[in-house]
Amino acid sequence: MLIPYRLADRRLERMLPSADLQEAIWIDLYRPQPEQASRIRAELGIEIPTLADMEEIEISNRLYREDGADFMTVILPGHSPDGKQLSGPVTFILTPDRLVTVRHHAPRPFDTFPARADRSSTGCGTHLRLFLGLVEEIVSRFADLLEAAGRSLDAIAARVYAGSSEPLTSAELEEALRAVGREGEVLARVRLGLLTMERMLSVFGLWRAEQNEHGLKTFVKTLMRDMQALEVHVDFLSGRVGLATDTTLGMVNLSQNQTVRIVSVVATLFLPPTLIGTVYGMNFHNMPELDWRYGYPLALVLMVLSGVLSWAYFKWRGWL
Incomplete structure (x- = not known):
């Protein structure tokens, strides 16, 4: 132009x-x-x-x-x-x-x-x-x-x-x-x-x-x-x-x-319940809880209690 x-x-x-x-x-x-x-x-x-x-x-x-x-x-x-x-x-x-x-x-x-x-x-x-x-x-x-x-x-x-x-x-x-x-x-x-x-x-x-x-x-x-x-x-x-x-x-x-920290804490919350579930998931013959009538409810209570206690501790420390 x-x-x-x-x-x-x-x-x-x-x-x-x-x-x-x-x-x-x-x-x-x-x-x-x-x-x-x-x-x-x-x-x-x-x-x-x-x-x-x-x-x-x-x-x-x-x-x-x-x-x-x-x-x-x-x-x-x-x-x-x-x-x-x-x-x-x-x-x-x-x-x-x-x-x-x-x-x-x-x-x-x-x-x-x-x-x-x-x-x-x-x-x-x-x-x-x-x-x-x-x-x-x-x-x-x-x-x-x-x-x-x-x-x-x-x-x-x-x-x-x-x-x-x-x-x-x-x-x-x-x-x-x-x-x-x-x-x-x-x-x-x-x-x-x-x-x-x-x-x-x-x-x-x-x-x-x-x-x-x-x-x-x-x-x-x-x-x-x-x-x-x-x-x-x-x-x-x-x-x-x-x-x-x-x-x-x-x-x-x-x-x-912050995202990684939340994911890590959530994974840690499930660590104690996973440990309890893993222990009682072993089918060894000499495990007294296998024949116990309240063994399964007790395992569930322990898993829930461990998760709640972990969450309360993280909350107290300000990690959540």
């Missing part, structure tokens, strides 16, 4: 895909088809990287200059076409007069930013300001994800840590573990995104230092500080995830130990 935008009254206005791309200040390519990549190459002279190129882990393949354009690839969290959460590469291409983005998944900032690009801290008067405004939107999205993860961890902690007369069931503990794991995955995606975004902005600052129009270099430094603060927050939440996981697993172990 090819989505071009142009400036209209210092705002972004979406153009028809068939419009003249020379008028576009931002071209967003979402899962570009070969004919769309060929059109960009023919009309603008920009070689669009393939998904395989974008997934290369070498720095030289993610951050490079070619034919006067800067190619910078980062890893951002988003959704696949079928709605699954994942992290995927997004390439920012800065030419002398426009921004081109290439992505194969759907990070939310690419849907929310066009409607409010003029309200970003840098505005959208030039393609560089547009680029930094989009980066700001992505950083804000990271902050929203971290805030949501913090609230989710608060809810899990309130349920798992709080003392309650009704202990959590195995199903509730299992769901708590799943919830903690999901938040851990979100934090990992955000951490990776912050790492690659910080590297991209560092390179952008070096390559575009000569284009310090109206304090853009200062804004780049502000974004870098914001991302570094978010990285500290990610580390803090990651520690909470580890603590919540350990605590929940401890609760699972306690629940299992």
Whole structure:
């Protein structure tokens, strides 16, 4: 999908895909088809990287200059076409007069930013300001994800840590573990995104230092500080995830130990009656109780009495 935008009254206005791309200040390519990549190459002279190129882990393949354009690839969290959460590469291409983005998944900032690009801290008067405004939107999205993860961890902690007369069931503990794991995955995606975004902005600052129009270099430094603060927050939440996981697993172990203890006590309750029944189940000839009229009732009484006494002792010791 090819989505071009142009400036209209210092705002972004979406153009028809068939419009003249020379008028576009931002071209967003979402899962570009070969004919769309060929059109960009023919009309603008920009070689669009393939998904395989974008997934290369070498720095030289993610951050490079070619034919006067800067190619910078980062890893951002988003959704696949079928709605699954994942992290995927997004390439920012800065030419002398426009921004081109290439992505194969759907990070939310690419849907929310066009409607409010003029309200970003840098505005959208030039393609560089547009680029930094989009980066700001992505950083804000990271902050929203971290805030949501913090609230989710608060809810899990309130349920798992709080003392309650009704202990959590195995199903509730299992769901708590799943919830903690999901938040851990979100934090990992955000951490990776912050790492690659910080590297991209560092390179952008070096390559575009000569284009310090109206304090853009200062804004780049502000974004870098914001991302570094978010990285500290990610580390803090990651520690909470580890603590919540350990605590929940401890609760699972306690629940299992309680079950095993009950089973062990029940088995022990039946041990004395089983011993009595086993002794009097032996058919040796010289057993005086075999010919005794009250031998069978006495054996039953002894078995019941031994079980009751065992139960009373365990109850007194607090094992039941």
